[in-house]
Amino acid sequence: MRHYVELKRQHPGRLLLYRLGDFFECFFEDAITASRELELALTGKEAGRGIGRVPMAGIPHHAAERYCGLLVARGHGIALCDQLEASPSQQGGLIRREVTRVITPGTVIEEAMLTARRNNWLAAVVGDDDARTPCWGLAIADISTGEFQATQLPDSAELQQELLRLGVAELVWAAGAEAGGGSEARRPGWCPAGIALTASGCTPFTAAAALARLLDRFQLASVDGLGLGSLPLALGACGGLLSYLDSTRPGTTVPLAMPTTYQRSQYLVLDHQTARNLELTQTQRDGLLQGSLLWAIDRTVTAMGGRSLRRWLQQPLLEREAIEQRQDSIAELLGNSELRLCLRRLLRPMGDLERLAGRAGAGTASARDLVALADGLERLPRLAGHLADSISPHLAALRCVEPDLLSLTRRLRETLTPTPPLSLSEGGLILDGVDETLDDLRDRIDGDEVWLRDLEQRERQATGISNLKLCLHRSFGYFLSVSKAKAGQVPDHYIRRQTLANEERFVTPELKEREGRILSLRRRTAQLEYELFCRLREEVGLAAEAIRRAAVRVARLDVLVGLAELAATQHYCRPTLLEGRAMEIVAGRHPVVEQTLVGGQFSANDLHLGEAGRPDLMVLTGPNASGKSCYLRQTGLLQLLSQIGSYVPAERAQLSLCDRIFTRVGAVDDLAAGQSTFMVEMTETANILHHASSNSLVLLDEIGRGTATFDGLSIAWAVAEDLAERIRARTVFATHYHELNELATQLSNVANFQVTVLEQEDRLVFMHRVRAGGADRSYGIEAARLAGLPSDVVLRARQVLGRIEANSRIAVDGEPEAVGPEAVGSPADPSPRSLRQRGKGKKAAKPTAADRVA
Ligand SMILES: Nc1ncnc2c1ncn2[C@@H]1O[C@H](COP(=O)(O)OP(=O)(O)OP(=O)(O)O)[C@@H](O)[C@H]1O
Ligand SMILES: [Mg+2]
Missing domain, CATH: 3.40.50.300 (P-loop containing nucleotide triphosphate hydrolases)
Known part of the structure; x- marks a missing residue:
């Protein structure tokens, strides 16, 4: 319990899941939170003298991924403390346990915990105490796709708008003395509800610390080229974000692009209320995608394209030339329906190159991920072929493929088996002919397997037992099976292993030796295959930047082909x-x-x-x-x-x-x-x-x-x-x-x-x-009648309206035509006495005392 409390102190504001045998357990407050969020039974554990019984809730270790996904989706950060050994290394000691993974809403990279068609933003915010303008620095990164951007904002209202526009999943902010835990009580006024919040110390956010971190991370001599030289707060926010990443993913560096800077005023500004009222990405009433503009115009076929289109909608352009470039591409595609069809067919199974590259870089990609990546990359030259004659710059950008990507594709194809297993530890990943040692090991296994296969025949001849069989049992291994009747005929060196109703099972020293050898060879093969795979994955990780450059172009193509398709099928025109x-x-x-x-x-x-x-x-x-x-x-x-x-x-x-x-x-x-x-x-x-x-x-x-x-x-x-x-x-x-x-x-x-x-x-x-x-x-009353208001209520409403129109002391004119400017009064003084009162819309406010029907 002492170790638990110590770890908890190192990870405040996160749920600590502590491995005990087959379960990950939570205690104290965390147990209450976890049991509420995951509908787990809340139990208790005796925590020794002085403490007494403490609340406890647990999840089976094999289901940890799924439960963590649920917790993260609800905005919780998690620290997973695992057992590093199966039993204590010292007699009577404790099993060694350590936090092996920190998962937070803004730093997840696992496919199962992400939404395919939207970015998952982690944001870092730092404010300027002197309150000179601009007063906020904001950095945002999508760990899964590697995008990294920064900006400065003049006031809290704009900061809030920007966070809302992005739909940030998690936010780290330089809270200074207030640091420690992301408690709701300390949520700053500008932070929208629903964002997981972590308060951090200020040091990593200072311009000096941030500068050092960025120069080191991206191997640069200066940040001026990134546009950050004159934006100290944006620079600070980048530093804070990187520092937070390092603390949540110790030992691994996720491949992030170098940060770029932007300004809100570079794009058409849509405040959050406007985006909501226009139902750009979700409906106002239910918050659903279906019924929104995005839903109506999205004809993209890849997740990358879907994310791109969403971003386009949230950041419309202000420069005519840039807009016309997009229009030109759509025009080109619109004129060629066959090309559109070919491109869509090629794009559809292309996979999420951006996120696949990210997982490779972070060292979490599976063999199937790399095969999917190869499938996608292999389509680049084919896309290039179809676009060979294209003119508009967005399409022409895909006419050639970077040679490095071509050779990487070849490497992947020549190394990996076409349908590798899910598990990385059981072999079956690497093709023959890739590595000499591996081939040699496989040859030896083959040799032993041939020996085994022939064994049955040999033993039958040697013993004269015609129905003798070689079998394999999952836990006992290989054995020779002889029917009860013939069991007496087996030679002396046979060792009896098991007796069944009709059958006796034997092994021989020679069989056991071969079996041991095969098992050990298989273990070595699997280990070697894993090592080769990791090396390949690292290579892919190094190419992440190049893959993403291509992915950005592919995503853009997907959006443009989609918009052309939309224009063609829905009969849109070019403005x-x-x-x-x-x-x-x-x-x-x-x-x-x-x-x-x-x-x-x-x-x-x-x-x-x-x-x-x-x-x-x-x-x-x-x-x-x-x-x-x-x-x-x-x-x-x-x-x-x-x-x-x-x-x-x-x-x-x-x-x-x-x-x-x-x-x-x-x-x-x-x-x-x-x-x-x-x-x-x-x-x-x-x-x-x-x-x-x-x-x-x-x-x-x-x-x-x-x-x-x-x-x-x-x-x-x-x-x-x-x-x-x-x-x-x-x-x-x-x-x-x-x-x-x-x-x-x-x-x-x-x-x-x-x-x-x-x-x-x-x-x-x-x-x-x-x-x-x-x-x-x-016609408000007619509308009410159509909506099914009871007929006597409708009747009464008509009466009341008639009386208001006839008797209201404010109604000065019966005929609309009679109302001239003088009747309304000067605009500077539109006296209510001269305004006509009539039936208002469905939401008409209550009449004032003077209007009320007596
Ligand atoms: N141009 C149109 N063509 C066909 N149907 C339309 C058109 N405009 C609106 N509608 C239909 O009429 C319905 C009502 O439209 P809308 O909500 O715009 O009315 P409104 O005038 O704003 O009403 P209220 O005054 O009650 O707010 C819409 O849901 C839509 O289905
Ligand atoms: Mg309306």
Whole structure:
């Protein structure tokens, strides 16, 4: 128990699994955590005088991998303490045990514990106490693929956004005096929930220590070439990250690329809320991939390609040239469906070259991994052949294969058996003709096996027992079997081993000797094969960099072929990229909704914003469920798709580049973060007004609906006005506040649009068509009736609406046409008395005391 406590002190904040015989046991707090997370029985163990009974929970050692995977997936770090010997080396001593592996959510490399189609980021963060700008350094690495990047961020809000964008699995931060354990209580405000957190001492994060570590690790004379020379905090974060890796994987170096630096502003900035509202990689309601943009556009066939596409979506480009390069590649592939088919066929079984190379470098690759790697590498020259005539740079990049990779492929093929066993310790890995000693050992085994095979015949002749047989038993080894009746005829040198009902089993000294020799030869062969395999794996590890360079190109090809396939099958068009601020979409469609719509046809819609004679801000009204939100999101998604270089679902599109896209949906609960609905809405709106520029695209969906009607309306008015007048951002503002239509009469760059419906007798037909002009009704009660609200409630609602419209002291105008600017009042003072009160949308706020029907 003393040893356990000592180890626990060295690994605070991790679950310590301590090997006792056939089990890994946890004690104290860890036992309680493990039993809760893994649904294990919680037992107890007597821990001696003074301590008494302590909680204990255990897992069978052979199932450790699976249970560790579950714990890591839930954000726990694990220290595995194993037995280093089967029995105590000293009489009466203790069995030697040591921590042999530390597994944490950000440092796993085992295939079974990773998600194939997403990066697994480990992040390191260091802050600047002087609070000069910039004040945060962030380094991120994916241990499984070797990617390593660093950046500096000016404030905690941006740091948080970046961590959310990346979906970091684990974070190490320089907590200084607070170091020791990743307790939830000390989670800093900027650290998003759900990230496994480890507080560390500051020393490895200092620029000096980090510099020394990087120079040593990458054998460099200076870090200026990496762009880190002028970024001391980013440099510090890299140092902290490497130091943490060294502490969790002692003795092995995972192959990481040299760090590169980036800035958030190099890419189109999508804050976390926008990514969530646009459902880029998961749906808002259930957090599922299915139903997200990624799901709708992903036609990649490899895991590397899948990860790449996800990254493209999260980091759209700002440079026209880079975007057009991607477009050019898609155009080239789009024009040649046969080539696309060939490429996809070659790519599909290519394996995850990036992660295979990583496992080889970390010394955890199996023989099957290396065979898979050879399979993948072997396809490179074939890809090159198909792309020999390609023109666009992304495709042309694959026209030649690095000679080192070709020779490595040959080495793998000439060394490994085509279908090696899972286990590395039982032989069967290495082909004949690779190593002389191995061949020699195998020859000797063959010789002995021939001797054995002939033995049966020889003994039959010598003894005259015709049914004598040579057999093999798993635990006894070889023996000669003679039927009961003939057992008396065996010669004297036969030694009886076992008696069965009808059979006697014998061995001879000569047989035992041969058997011993074969066993020892087999052991030596297996050992030699393992050594040869390890040498080969090291060789592959040294080539990890080159393999990954090729893998990056292959992943990019996979994404581009996928996007071309998407464009071909879903009838996308190539957007023309414009200078300036114009946005023109003809017959645009929502990429996800059009694919999920069962039966019905999607109604395409146009959009014109930001050019002469066109508005900057569009006020979009229309009944409930008519398609406002859909149109709004579709606008954001088309802009985003065009900035990742993809084609877009439209007949024609001419788009200028945005610096940021903002999307806000009014009144979305953020219960998880413990914030009030309306406060969330307002914080997010404030953020937009502070950060949007005339080059941004702003999409606001029912902003202001989360509070009392008139407060909400007034806020919506003021926000829209500020966006149109001061910021001049291109904006779509969907709302049920029809009063906002008045804004168009005040500001020349605001225009009204509506989604139309047909009223047929007592039912509504949704046309989903966006037309100029403002709607004057929300048909909220009709929508409620369609949704199945009891008919007497619907009836009563109609009565109440009638009375509000007739009696409300605020309703000054009966006819919409009668409402002119004077009725609304000056925009600086839109007095509520002059605003008309009408049935609001499904989430209409409670009427204020004055509005209530008596
Ligand atoms: N252009 C379209 N073509 C076909 N169906 C559409 C179209 N736009 C929207 N829809 C369908 O109508 C449904 C409702 O659309 P949406 O949520 O955008 O309505 P809304 O106007 O925002 O309603 P609310 O005011 O209640 O928020 C969508 O789920 C979609 O299935
Ligand atoms: Mg809506």
